[in-house]
Amino acid sequence: MSHQARDLAASRAHAPQTSMFVRMLLRAAVLRRGRAASALFAMVVAAAVATAMLNLYVDVQAKLQREFRNYGANIILVGKNGASLPVNSLSQTDSALAGRGIAAPFGLVVARTTDGQPIVVAGTDFDRVKQLNRWWQVNNWPTASQQALIGVRALPLVSPKGQPFDLTFQGKALHVSPAGSVQSGAAEDSRIYISLADFVSWTGIQPSTIEVAASGSPDDVAHMMDQLAQSIPAADVRPVRQIMEGEARVLGKTRATLLAAAALIILTAALCVLSTLMGWVFDRRRDFAIMKALGASEKLLNGFFAAESAALGATGAFLGFLVGIGIAVWIGRANFHAPVMPRLSVLPVVLIGSMLVTLLSSILPISLLRRVQPAVILRGE
Amino acid sequence: MFIRLVYESFRRQKRRKVLAGAAITLGVTVATAMIAVATDIGDKINRELRTIGANLVVTPQEDTLDVEIGGINLKPPTDGAFLSEAELPKIKGIFWHNNITGFAPMLPVNVALEKGGAKLDVTLLGTYFAKHVAYGNEDFVTGVRSTHPWWKVGGAWPDDKSNDVLVGETLATRVGARPGDTLNVSGRSLHVTGSLSTGGAEDNEIVAPLALAQQIIGKPGAVRRVYVSALTKPEDAFGRRDPKSMSGAVYDRWYCTPYPQAIALQLTEAISHSHAEQIRQVSQNEGAVLTRIEGLIFLITLAALFASALAVSAAMATAIFERRAEVGLMKALGAGKFAVAAVFFAEATLLALFGGVIGFGVGSVLAHQIGHSIFNSQISISPVLFPVILAIAVLVTFAGSALAIRRAVTLDPVFALRGEL
Numbered sequence: 044m045s046h047q048a049r050d051l052a053a054s055r056a057h058a059p060q061t062s063m064f065v066r067m068l069l070r071a072a073v074l075r076r077g078r079a080a081s082a083l084f085a086m087v088v089a090a091a092v093a094t095a096m097l098n099l100y101v102d103v104q105a106k107l108q109r110e111f112r113n114y115g116a117n118i119i120l121v122g123k124n125g126a127s128l129p130v131n132s133l134s135q136t137d138s139a140l141a142g143r144g145i146a147a148p149f150g151l152v153v154a155r156t157t158d159g160q161p162i163v164v165a166g167t168d169f170d171r172v173k174q175l176n177r178w179w180q181v182n183n184w185p186t187a188s189q190q191a192l193i194g195v196r197a198l199p200l201v202s203p204k205g206q207p208f209d210l211t212f213q214g215k216a217l218h219v220s221p222a223g224s225v226q227s228g229a230a231e232d233s234r235i236y237i238s239l240a241d242f243v244s245w246t247g248i249q250p251s252t253i254e255v256a257a258s259g260s261p262d263d264v265a266h267m268m269d270q271l272a273q274s275i276p277a278a279d280v281r282p283v284r285q286i287m288e289g290e291a292r293v294l295g296k297t298r299a300t301l302l303a304a305a306a307l308i309i310l311t312a313a314l315c316v317l318s319t320l321m322g323w324v325f326d327r328r329r330d331f332a333i334m335k336a337l338g339a340s341e342k343l344l345n346g347f348f349a350a351e352s353a354a355l356g357a358t359g360a361f362l363g364f365l366v367g368i369g370i371a372v373w374i375g376r377a378n379f380h381a382p383v384m385p386r387l388s389v390l391p392v393v394l395i396g397s398m399l400v401t402l403l404s405s406i407l408p409i410s411l412l413r414r415v416q417p418a419v420i421l422r423g424e
Numbered sequence: 425m426f427i428r429l430v431y432e433s434f435r436r437q438k439r440r441k442v443l444a445g446a447a448i449t450l451g452v453t454v455a456t457a458m459i460a461v462a463t464d465i466g467d468k469i470n471r472e473l474r475t476i477g478a479n480l481v482v483t484p485q486e487d488t489l490d491v492e493i494g495g496i497n498l499k500p501p502t503d504g505a506f507l508s509e510a511e512l513p514k515i516k517g518i519f520w521h522n523n524i525t526g527f528a529p530m531l532p533v534n535v536a537l538e539k540g541g542a543k544l545d546v547t548l549l550g551t552y553f554a555k556h557v558a559y560g561n562e563d564f565v566t567g568v569r570s571t572h573p574w575w576k577v578g579g580a581w582p583d584d585k586s587n588d589v590l591v592g593e594t595l596a597t598r599v600g601a602r603p604g605d606t607l608n609v610s611g612r613s614l615h616v617t618g619s620l621s622t623g624g625a626e627d628n629e630i631v632a633p634l635a636l637a638q639q640i641i642g643k644p645g646a647v648r649r650v651y652v653s654a655l656t657k658p659e660d661a662f663g664r665r666d667p668k669s670m671s672g673a674v675y676d677r678w679y680c681t682p683y684p685q686a687i688a689l690q691l692t693e694a695i696s697h698s699h700a701e702q703i704r705q706v707s708q709n710e711g712a713v714l715t716r717i718e719g720l721i722f723l724i725t726l727a728a729l730f731a732s733a734l735a736v737s738a739a740m741a742t743a744i745f746e747r748r749a750e751v752g753l754m755k756a757l758g759a760g761k762f763a764v765a766a767v768f769f770a771e772a773t774l775l776a777l778f779g780g781v782i783g784f785g786v787g788s789v790l791a792h793q794i795g796h797s798i799f800n801s802q803i804s805i806s807p808v809l810f811p812v813i814l815a816i817a818v819l820v821t822f823a824g825s826a827l828a829i830r831r832a833v834t835l836d837p838v839f840a841l842r843g844e845l
């Protein structure tokens with residue numbers, strides 16, 4: 044007797060039942076490769092679909108919120124009673140945001156053109172506005188001092204041929220040259236935008252408005268508003284209500300639709316697994332009968348089939364989880380041009396769900412078979 | 425004999441047929457519901473996006489510049505050009521009139537609010553609240569209540585025919601006006617029905633019926649601008665092209681697509697001396713959000729179709745596998761491969777048709793329920809979908825059974841009958 048065989052014999056003598064149990068499990072999987080593989084395949088597909096759907100459901104909010112930030116500001120800070128904001132407001136807003144959004148300052152005055160027409164002139168930070176108000180159609184952003192961005196409706200009035208022009212405010216003149224035009228379909232079209240540095244040195248007025256696009260959930264945004272109100276007490280902090288409400292509504296409806304779809308799909312996948320597995324267990328009624336005829340106890344039989352289906356469920360869930368993450372990442376790339384973050388929190392849900400479905404699909408046929416005499420099954424009746 | 429075989433199979437093996445039929449029904453139900461939701465989701469989300477406000481604005485063509493800071497209008501109220509109120513119903517006569525969900529005219533005028541002897545310069549904004557407008561045979565209600573749904577009123581909305589007003593909440597606290605009070609505005613006493621909260625410039629204004637604002641500046645029928653809320657198709661490269669550079673057929677195609685630009689052009693044509701423009705903040709982003717959501721639901725519908733196809737084929741494979749002995753007997757009695765396959769395919773087709781019809785019905789109900797509970801509106805299912813769904817059901821059932829049937833016809837009858845496979 045070789046060394047190895049002696050070890051095996053010793054271990055069997057030590058725990059004969061355990062080793063037989065494991066052998067039966069392994070043999071069942073190896074010998075009936077075809078059916079086991081098809082059951083596993085169904086399980087993997089179901090777990091993959093469930094993982095992908097749950098992952099998307101969790102992630103779609105963040106993805107769509109990002110889309111909604113393209114609508115621009117959802118919070119507006121204005122000086123109380125029309126006053127200017129303190130000089131350090133913008134840096135305080137930036138530190139409150141800490142990278143979770145973008146803020147742009149605006150100062151507004153009514154100036155006069157050379158022929159005495161009143162016109163609104165705004166001072167702002169062009170680099171920030173470029174990121175905040177992505178819907179502005181701008182043909183050329185100003186880069187240097189004394190360059191202006193002119194609204195399409197104001198353009199024919201102040202600089203029809205693109206020539207430099209003068210603006211006066213309280214007796215002080217400013218000479219600007221047009222760099223480009225801005226079109227938005229709203230108030231911006233009748234304004235002239237100059238850089239904040241030019242604006243402050245010309246008018247001596249600090250910005251009166253800061254527009255903030257804060258990212259995150261409604262709770263995050265509300266928290267951000269509290270924080271801003273605390274750090275800049277001179278400012279009135281207001282939500283841009285139509286943006287916030289529209290966002291909440293669209294997100295809510297989309298998530299609800301997604302949830303309904305996920306429920307339907309997961310249910311279908313689960314039923315697919317259930318029918319495949321039940322067929323598989325039913326097909327093995329001969330194994331069941333032989334085991335019973337050889338004297339296996341009810342407990343052992345239940346344990347055997349339960350262990351087998353649990354193992355199948357767990358394997359299927361792990362493989363399916365990996366495949367599902369792949370699908371979710373692909374959908375994220377294809378649709379949102381950004382990968383969906385794999386959520387490990389989905390794994391336990393999928394794992395428990397898979398094992399429940401597999402256990403159910405083996406317990407049902409077993410409880411039917413238990414009442415039948417082994418002899419009847421073996422005779423093929 | 426063939427028909428009898430199929431008929432008896434259905435009559436004697438009810439349990440198996442019901443199980444396989446149930447799987448097909450479920451698959452078709454899910455497919456129908458998801459396809460119906462996916463085809464309608466764009467329209468539904470588009471309507472939800474209208475909460476963000478109007479996406480088009482119509483202004484007079486020869487207008488002077490707006491001189492407006494923080495909602496305070498510094499332009500003399502009679503300065504500049506106006507649109508004619510009488511022409512507004514024509515908005516409902518444009519090609520895409522069914523896509524217009526509402527419009528609201530605006531006429532801001534400067535008034536003096538008298539309070540305790542002191543005079544306060546405020547803006548009074550004339551508009552429609554929920555006005556009945558008739559165009560041709562069509563009668564519809566429009567105004568800020570549909571185009572500006574985020575406006576919240578504490579108290580009651582005024583009637584469009586009355587001289588009642590809303591007071592913005594900031595202004596209301598400043599002058600201490602409450603619903604039921606009377607305000608002295610430029611020599612008129614106006615009844616306040618409620619306070620208005622918008623989060624915008626209107627919080628500092630008085631909002632009144634349009635006719636009242638026209639009386640105050642003595643210009644009957646005058647409107648400064650009109651906000652139009654329209655369901656639009658996300659703008660693409662074709663939509664951005666300049667219509668002036670297009671040839672006839674291309675121009676027609678552009679004109680008959682609900683791009684924001686095309687609807688703006690139709691509005692400009694409908695109202696004389698006007699210029700309609702998309703409000704880019706609203707219309708540009710709408711396209712992005714809409715495309716993303718539609719894409720997402722489309723991909724998920726594909727997943728649903730895949731899952732239901734799999735469920736159907738799994739059920740069919742199991743059902744056929746269980747009938748090995750039967751196949752063995754048929755072959756032992758001399759049936760050829762073709763005859764055996766024909767029986768199974770005929771059964772599969774029957775099951776698919778039954779399951780398809782029932783599944784389509786249940787799926788329609790399900791889609792209706794989803795539309796009702798999530799969007800508070802109907803999800804319509806076009807009858808065109810019915811043959812398509814039925815064809816898909818038959819196809820998927822065939823594909824699902826094909827592998828199992830192939831295995832069944834290659835069975836050795838001896839082994840099959842002894843149950844050794």
